[in-house]
Amino acid sequence: MSAQNPHPTMRDVADLAGVSPMTVSRALHNDPNVAPSSVSAVLAAVDRLGYRRNEAARVLRTGRPHDLLGLVITNLANPFYAQLAVGVERFAAAHGQRVVIGNSADDPGRERELLDDFRSQRVSGLVVVPSGPDQRHLAPDVLDGVPVALAARPPRGVDLDCVLVDDTGGARDLTASLVAVGHKRIGFIGLPTTSWAGEQRLDGHLSALAAAGIGADADLLGSTDRLAGTAEDVARRLLALPRPPTALVAANNRITVGAYRAIRRYAQSTALAGFDDLDFADLLGQRLTVAAYDPALVGETAAALVLDRLRSADSTRQPARRRRIPVVVKQYRTLGDDPAVDVVREQS
Amino acid sequence: MSAQNPHPTMRDVADLAGVSPMTVSRALHNDPNVAPSSVSAVLAAVDRLGYRRNEAARVLRTGRPHDLLGLVITNLANPFYAQLAVGVERFAAAHGQRVVIGNSADDPGRERELLDDFRSQRVSGLVVVPSGPDQRHLAPDVLDGVPVALAARPPRGVDLDCVLVDDTGGARDLTASLVAVGHKRIGFIGLPTTSWAGEQRLDGHLSALAAAGIGADADLLGSTDRLAGTAEDVARRLLALPRPPTALVAANNRITVGAYRAIRRYAQSTALAGFDDLDFADLLGQRLTVAAYDPALVGETAAALVLDRLRSADSTRQPARRRRIPVVVKQYRTLGDDPAVDVVREQS
DNA sequence: CTGTTAGCGCATTCAG
């Protein structure tokens, strides 16, 4: 209860319990070869002193890493990555591991700093959303065997465990859902093509068109590079074409919102489909189709890959594994679609 | 480059550099009393071996805590707390501290576990979003002087540094903004009254009414307890009153969305104001007033309080401090308010 | 079942 010695050690506990430090250590590790009477004496002393094992000493002595996972994320403020972090934390906690988080802000230099830090801390494993063009600095030999899994982006320049979203399949299904209801001129607003997801989602879109026998019209392919302007600008430009599209596909949630703005203003009959779920989708005055998946599952799966490697002895020898997170297409109706709309008051 | 000895020590570096471990230590600490030639020899050896200081050994030896802040959060999946975490991480990183995050899921038991863990890890400070009815377990003496700051919720049963949002003032201003445009019958949908923010926001609402000389009508006060049903249900009930309110105030973002649904369906002319900002507010088919603040600032401020205490020697002696995060009222127009609406295509 | 010995890697202290 009362704090006198700020950090009592095993010695202190041992003295109070009238045993040796070794017995304390054993008792605290649930070693069966300790007399019950000793155990209770130790526990009592621990309680009285407020003793807490010094992790640093334990780590130093055993040479084993902390039960600590390092998570390097590009942007915790983005709900997608926040959810991913939730998934990592959840899985880690369920397996007795803590999580240290670092924000790389998509800066490869900062990413390296964080990795350095984490390794100095002797983390037992790493989950990384990589930011640079290449991940050779994450190769098993340079990491001295600390297991790592990439999340949301694929390894480049080296083969590593990774968890990816089914971008291509999701985008294909999204576009296919528009084709299925008769759309033939479908505009696409993509991410910068330098981004992995951007490339994949464009591929998916194009393959859906090809499968439907619709020729790709270059005029209908927009993207939100820095030059092209905001998603809303790009959408507006597409809607202003001589032969405008009857539907728009947006490559992520932010783009979907931009496209929505443009549609509401300039061409309200245009259909809209977007990658990523929107939790306020039913509040919009527009039907919306989305390609949805569970970002937390990405984190959970990545953590699972890391912990799995941690458990298996010859971790370094196993080949890199890939996991793919499924994407499903969902339709949202608007509030206005509800037959009950405008029924006004119930009683009154 | 090549990894041979998985964890080279100072000894290894010293041997390779042809100096003693002590010189390595000094060189790595930028001790001025080291010959430049030794420094460069050490640095070269470090680089060649991929040496990295063992934090556990350093911590053990110095007795000082890690440069590590523990963050206990109730729900990382909630954007509010995710932003708060961003703020903590940002401030910590700017001051050379890492952050360990744990999700308590609002469970006081889990919170204690996490705190225990963090203290075993010898974190240098703590930021906690407390979940229990009382925070005596965070008192300075039971924490042996590890500085702690509460975020988003006030201390109970003990006086601690804390950072709170100006719930009362924000709610007051929110309601006042409705009064200012002539509303006299204003419905309020609150949080469960057991919640700190719930209480404060209700207070603010009532004080705005009182200031305007509007008597509080109990019929117009709803809340989203478990019994009362969802926010949408409560809103609908208010709108169905014999003399329905002309405006609704929602006590947080989720409630705002529920109220919005009810208004769109049953009483579209009702004005709406809500606590918390909504990043898609302008997409709704309804003008909206919100009481907005910066959640990341809550985290930053809490981290600042902790680090400040860390720096000052006699930290325990200082009285507990309180910081209040300002809340501002913002008006959103809808897309439909835009004069450019329905201008259709630009060129065509 | 229990205790003793020894050393993990580093930084403080003191002596060159």
Add this chain to the structure above:
DNA sequence: CTGAATGCGCTAACAG
């Protein structure tokens, strides 16, 4: 400017 000795708190490996 440099090095040798010492011990932080803990636990593996060995005695009892």
